[in-house]
Amino acid sequence: MGSDSSSSAQYIHMVQHLIEECIVFNMSKEECMEALSKHANIKPVITSTVWKELEKENKEFFEAYEKRREEKRSKPESSQSQS
Numbered sequence: 001m002g003s004d005s006s007s008s009a010q011y012i013h014m015v016q017h018l019i020e021e022c023i024v025f026n027m028s029k030e031e032c033m034e035a036l037s038k039h040a041n042i043k044p045v046i047t048s049t050v051w052k053e054l055e056k057e058n059k060e061f062f063e064a065y066e067k068r069r070e071e072k073r074s075k076p077e078s079s080q081s082q083s
Helices: 002-024 029-040 044-057 059-074
Strands: none
Touching: 002 029, 002 044, 029 044, 044 059
């Protein structure tokens, strides 16, 4: 039974790490759920559950993250076309 709970904890830790990678790429929860389902074969419900727990533990971070994502979406894409 001990190894079962440690493998579950390792799995959740891996999902958390992959979610953090999605955040580095400025992905929404939905985009992250889709990416992990497609590329890591992780069920969206698992990704969503771990994401929600991370939001609870890091409320201020996720509020700021969502705000930054909103600001980026509302800005025109002119910075990319100037290169």
